[in-house]
Amino acid sequence: MRKITTFILAVFLISGIKAQTTYTINIDQPEQEIIRGHLDLGGSNPAGEEITVNSYYIEKDGKPFFPIIGEFHYARFDEKYWEEEVLKMKAGGINTIATYVFWNLHERKEGIFDWTGDLNLKKFLELINKHQLYAIVRVGPFCHGEMRNGGLPDWLYGRTFEVRSNAPEYLDYVDRLYGEIGKQTVGLLYKDGGPVIGIQLENEYQHSSAPWEFMYPGSKKDGTVPDREAAFSHTQITVTDGVNPWSEYGKQHMVNLKKLAKKNGLDTPIYTATGWGNATIVEKGSLPVTAGYAYPFWSDPRPSSFYLFKDIRKKPDYSPVSYNTDLYPSISAEIGPGIQVKYSRRPVVDYRSVNPLMTRIIGSGSNGIGYYMYHGGSTPVLEGKYYNEEANGIPRINYDFQAPIGQYGQVRYHFKHLRMLHLFLDAYADVLAPMKTVLPETNTGIKADNTETLRYAVRSYGNSGFLFIINFQDHIDLKNIEDVHIDIHAKNETFSFPSIGTFDVNETTSAILPFNLQLEKALIKSATVQPLTILKKTEMNYYVFHSITGIDAEINFPTDTKISKLNNARVTMVNGIRKVSSNTSGPFSFTANETSILVIPEDMAVNATKINEDLYISDALILKDTNKLQLITRETENQIHIFPAQKRDLAASSANIKKANTLHKGFDSYTVTFDEIKPDVVIEKATSRKYTLQLQSIISNLNDVFVDIDYIGDRGLAFIDGKMITDHFYHNRTWELSLKNFASELNDNQMVFVFHPMYSDYSYLKDLNEVPEFIKGKYLEIKDFKVIPEYKTVISL
Template sequence: MKRPVAFFIIFALICYSSYAQNRWKIDVTNVDTTVVRGHLKLGGINPDGDKIVVNSHYLERNGEPIIPIFGEFHFSRYPADQWDQEIKKMKAGGITLIATYVFWSLHEPSEGHFYWDGDLDLRRFVELCGKNDMDVIVRVGPFDHGEWRNGGIPDWLYGRPIEIRSNDPEYLKYVERLYGQIGQQLKGQFHKDGGPIIGVQIENEYQHSAAPWGFTYDGAPRELTVARRDVGVTQIQVGINKSGNENSAIGAVHMKTLKKLAVDAGLIAPLYTATGWGYATIIEKESLPVMSAYAYPYWVDEPTPSPFYLYKDIHAKPDYEPVSYNPALYPSLGAELGTGMAVVYKKRPRVPQESLLPMMVREIGSGSNGLGFYMYHGGTTPSIGNHFYTEAFGLNLKSYDYQSPLGEFGFPEGSFYSLKVFNYFLRDFGATLAPCMTILPKTNPTTPANLNTLRYAVRSNGESGYVFMHNFQDHLKTSNIADNRIEVKATKGTYSFPNSGTFDLNVGSVAVLPFNIDFGGVKFKTAMIQPFCKVGNGYVFVSMKGLKPEIVLEGRHKVKGAKATVKGGDTVVSLPSGKAVEFSIDGVEFLLIPFEDALNAYTVNNRLFISNGIVCGHDTHELITTSPETEITVWPAANISVNNGSITKISSAFGSKWKVFLQEVKPALEIKKTDDRHIVLDASGMKWDGVNEVYLSFDYVGDRGICMMDGVLQTDNFYTSRPWLMGLKKYTDTLKDKEMYFYFVPMQKDAPYLSYLDSIPDFGGKKEYLSLPMPKVITEYKVTLVVK
């Protein structure tokens, strides 16, 4: 029978479509879910019965698996009167645990004289964390690093006949005194007492890394803050140690000695942590080895694509391996996952904000059961006049912005919003995820250069779990990966993503998709939407670009507010792309919001808020915004009033929506550009009524900018292609009668850092370049919301 030409064209297109489709298959039926318990000398219970337990794969709290989310915030690098607000903002970002350093040299700048007041008030900071329901890990040193002068080892120890970072009795005498002081400050604040401190980090990067002593000479070899015997096994900053550690046995004794000194000083917590990367020495079975990943480090000579976007079994094979311990005995926990990076004068790596969420999805998808962000909140390194505490390595003398999600002055960067989408998922659904093991597909890329193969992994217990995927690689340009379909073979059947057809994974996109997971009594067979958070008895999900939103439920179910059809005995719930929808399944309430809305979504006191300002708080609700007109959507619906300004209800597709109107304030600032390199600020007439913060944004192009006031350097900035943002609130008192001077240095045509910049300016035949427009003034407001 003769067939029409159109038939063969259609047939050919179908065949081509089937051939071109990327079908990815993975079998999780034989996953080993063995967990070892009772072998670690860790854990504890508080007077209220709050119990923390550690097994070989994850942490448990009151019998439920948890995935902690650490945010590094150095209290001494930030004004004490703003700590409470910043802790609330970190909590709004999904942080569940704050890690902070105690810099020995700052608290004991001269021998025997300790300071614990003002911005150095460690106890006050911990108490504020507790009031905001935030757990704490105190990193007590004695060596911290943290881009701090001598890594925190006091200057007055230099040159003495003492072997620091060893069991030298004279050194231990000083450490014992330090720990004793910290113990006095924190008495009653540990978990065993009902306080917020659940962890203590002993030392840092021991027998792996060190800082240079601040006492140095131009051209002289760097002298490291280590015992002389450990010079050969020590490097500067994070890296791989393939040669091992000939002094590991001696180092292990020192670490156990430090822990004993800490316990004797009252530093008793359920968790003790120690750096685990690069053959660093831990306290065997008495501390958790915590890990790191820096894709944009300043300490390498030539930046190259990193392996930190390639899925692996990170529990069995940690990053920066080999390591000094048996990974099978400990959960994999990140503590220094680079959510930013310091810069030095010669090397100025800029961390793309879009790089951070894919890294974290890879980290958890690879089997980690804890995220730790270094830094999560930036700050300013204190100084005594113009005596600086910054590490002698060409760093900023004052600024410790670190390109953090919350910057030097608390201003949120793009990563604050994107990381929050993942943090909330881990916080609210970690109990189902933590016991799941990582299974890798046979197609798993093994080199960063493989950009065409879908990067994905599955975490499963054999019956249920999550599919993790992302499309990002540092230092390389990726493209969309189109027409994908993933089939997961589990013990209860095969789960397809999507149920029919294919999906595209766009450049920079991520997705975490559940299969056979129960949400409020409704078991999702599969879903092409990502779990976001719990709100009361309801659940919020996120739709991702390139993925057509749908839910597949086994059998028949009662669905309201969304289109549902029965296919092959399953109920398929079809949901709209790119917009929010409220629906219910068998009486359980669900809300689907686009990824763009999730970036601006917050949970406070069992409600979801979506706003272009930050909504935070603990017992109260606060709105922090840079716009005098701000919209807020609340789910479930609620009535809102404000303590200042006015508020109006407007129409909303779900929940209730409100518009807040504030009295616009134009700060009384007199800003003068006196010549091509200098800008002078006079804020003597500034009134702070109705204003939470005032930022100056300098969109200059040059070598560096510095800020001086009253003869003292206040902060500084190395140009990295992004504007320099500076907050004024911390300088309020001095600004009343002192001018602030900004001095900008031109970029040289032969500057060593030019290759790090987004673009190199046209020098026009000159040897230097400086573009200095007037700064932009950004006013920030804070409003108390009354929600009923």
């Protein structure tokens, strides 16, 4: 046999034909057992809609509901602009917004609560409700979130009782806090017809703590935990040994918190508690939520395990855990699509890493995903006090987090790429959620530093399912995996990807490929394109897929399928199947058994969003605001392509809109142009490391003006009239700053930038992708200031 194999390989080499690597996986395995009625969770609203939780997924009216949760802290953003940011999150595919209630911001002086301005929780929840999203309110009392004392007020430190304990005095304070939060949520809970479907109790309880700010240079940190738990409490998320001598005490504390929440009206279908690293939950009374940070600032940079498929429900990341995993679905609350930098550590998140990370988590069996942070912000300065976690070296104001939506609402690369995934989940959650995870035999042999072997898994139910593929690993050089062929063996049939031959899996690729997927009258046997969304129109439904860069697009049907209305597509017979593929690289469409199918290239899908059951494709950001659209862009000329084509009379404010050449049959295309506006901003050098910015006139007819600062150094600080307005720790990316938030202050004042040099012995240099050549042990270079206008128009339909 060895001689035959060697001979075949030699033939391949001589002939120039590449030898394929065939991967196989057997999905003929027992289905996932689903338990119902065992959890003290669930509830209904006045319309009779019901949310329940089984052991495998959340249900809404008896059907799977897949929460896509984005963290956004209302207190870290100007309330004047909350609504636009909520619309951005909705446009990104978020269906649930999570937010912390930071106790120390609201009760800065004991007994006096502040819910005004940027602290107006009620207004924030009302906006979420207005735009038909759900909310999870993380009520603490301990939150962390890189906040001063983890969100606990300073005045608690000098008390005789211990915080995060069952001391009656402490629980009395929690009772009062929950009572005040309860007043803010009246009428906004799910039971009252509002958006709040969930309450998170505490955070990382009996796992980690934050440092009290009552410390001195050189002193050890004093954590926000009872003394008895200090020995096994961590400063950040980590794997533990699973030993908790105070487990029973902790379980009672979580039960106490839930009782106090319900006593104060915080009664929701779902209660969550962070469950990673042996953290304590309310047994059978809260959902344990999971986490995953591939670029943490609290450990040395090294390849993580978060890009390796696993059965994530049975063995969550940061195991061991304190609960019986068979009783709960796997739902994450804190997957890091970015990370905060701190003074001594500056991890740089590769934005291309986030989609593969999420694909791995879903393919591993998660039935809900949550991002921390999905939207960055700025921690407020109140009465002259900074509230970011200075003891851990967090920037005093900047909480950008390298998030999909940045500190000032900037939409980034991973916002668009995650939106593709969210569209898929929105359309196919009911199909996906009951599916078990099946891993190939090769999976156990893959380690984080192995970039040679394909990483893949299947989620299936019966003979139907999805093939999940990724080619990414953090903190390591990547390369393409060439000549891949995958066979999925089900009962009595095999599905091949591709149908014949091989494909290459490019570095950073993530893909979700269907097999035995029923679309009305048509059955897709297999496909090398990813489902994107379903457009449910009155006359018919349209099933939209997108190709994967580097992989030839094909959709395969049984031989008796009637294929018609082909546009830029052809049909061939391959191995007893009817294969539809494209003629050129652009979109292609057809009907299969009268079912309408559209396939668009990945670079179009990245710019696609679903609005009113239409598909809008544009480089610009398009937001749905009740009965109109908002278009936000930094370009003066923008294209919009809308599918399906129909008679539309579009009008735009502050811009010109006109019909353009059609992108593809079935689309309407438009061009939106703005008159160029050059903001009247003057930037001058004051000293070798200080610059001034003067706004000569108010910002008008623009949505915002950004200043993009390209420098290499240690940090930059910005001031107006001697008051620091933000700060930036250098981490290989330019510093982005919005002027909209400060326009009124800049009418009579200038902005002053102060830069500090980087030194060759700084500990964070190991995080940077590029390190400068130091001159006499230090380096500072201020390269450029770019002033970038951001345009906005309202489009009436």
